[in-house]
Amino acid sequence: MSNEIPNLNLLTVFAAVIEQGSLSKAAEHLSTNQSTISTSLGRLKAKIGQELFVRSGRGVVQTAYASSLYSQIKNPIQELNTVFQDLGTFDVDSSERRFVMTAPEHLQSSLLNLFSDQKYKKISLEVFDQPEDDEKVYDGLLTQKFDVMVDIFPPNHPNIESVKLFDGDFVIVCRQNHPRINGQITESQYLAETHAVLERTRDKKRSLAHHTNFDISQRKVAYHGRSMFSNLLLCSQSDYITVVPLSMALQFKTHLKLQLFTPPFEYKKISNYLLWLKKFNQEPSHKWFREALIEASQERLSK
Structure with a gap:
């Protein structure tokens, strides 16, 4: 192992592989190619005399030594990046x-x-x-x-x-002239109606499930939309109901002729x-x- 400090560029490449999780993503992040990343890691390994990454499936996994090294160099590298970024200038009136x-x-x-x-x-x-x-x-x-x-x-x-x-708040939405909902909605009405829901999930839960402890699994779901707007449009032309953020419902309330209701159950913003x-x-x-x-x-x- 050499006593000389490794080239900063080699440490920057090493840190990028740790942060991005793969050689290919690190290459994209640094605007270079995977071969250059691999070569740099090889040079750093030879310089410090320690294994940094081991193959695992199609990717690489950092060694315990690499984790320790990264924990010691990440802050200095970020501070150096900040120094050079601060040298840049930006004027909102003249800079493109x-x-x-x-x-x-x-x-x-x-x-x-x-x-x-x-x-x-x-x-x-x-x-x-x-x-x-x-x-x-x-x-x-x-x-x-x-x-x-x-x-x-x-x-x-x-x-x-x-x-x-x-x-922000969210609201329950249905069309004007809905045959069963007019001016207000109760908890039992909410469960009795048929719903359009957002197909997208976070942490394996649908959006509304993150904001209420109310058992929404009882809902009857007819449509799984990939966008909230598609759900709004469908509800404006049918008897389905849906839930969207208040800011979005207000954008389309008049044009789509919608009714908006505060949820009749406890919820978080x-x-x-x-x-x-x-x-x-x-x-x-x-x-x-x-x-x-x-x-x-x-x-x-x-x-």
Whole structure:
């Protein structure tokens, strides 16, 4: 084992493989190829004289030594990244920047409208729908496909930072002129009707199950939609009922001729968190973008 400090680039590659979970994702993250990543890991292994990763199936698993090494170098590497990011400049009036994010369906329109405002002439926003796979929920952040994401849960990843934007209500929705529901809905009515539900789950539970202890398994479900809007549209043309965030229901209440009801059972509000990589905490344009979203959440998104 050499007593010399390994090349910083080798340590950066090593840290990326740990954080991304695979050589291929680390290569994408660092804008290089898998062969370069493998070569760098080989050089680092030779330098320190220790095995860092072992093959497991189609991927690699870090050794105990690698875990220990990473725990000691991750903060210094993040601090160095911050130093170089702070050297950058960003001016909202003159700098051109396109931000990319993923967000829940009920916030997408408000977010896009925020950055279509002529106030930000050289700033634009691209919004993606949320991933459907729980196991890949953070992949877009970790590979830097997205600058930020909005999620209903705080993150459980050591390299991701978060802040709560706001808590929002949800409502039960049905069409006007519904044959059995008019002006109010009771708990027994809610269970007696036929439902359109969101097919997407988080932590193997449907969205509503995260926000109430009421036994929703008793519901009669007729339609499993992949979007809340498709559920709203179906309910506007049928006798089905559905549940959506209040902000989304208000967007379409008039156009789709909907009735909105506060749930007749106990429930918790929907929390919305802004998530980003810790390494971008002090990067000027990224910091401005986050602050703009936080400000917007107070002014528009929480309405």
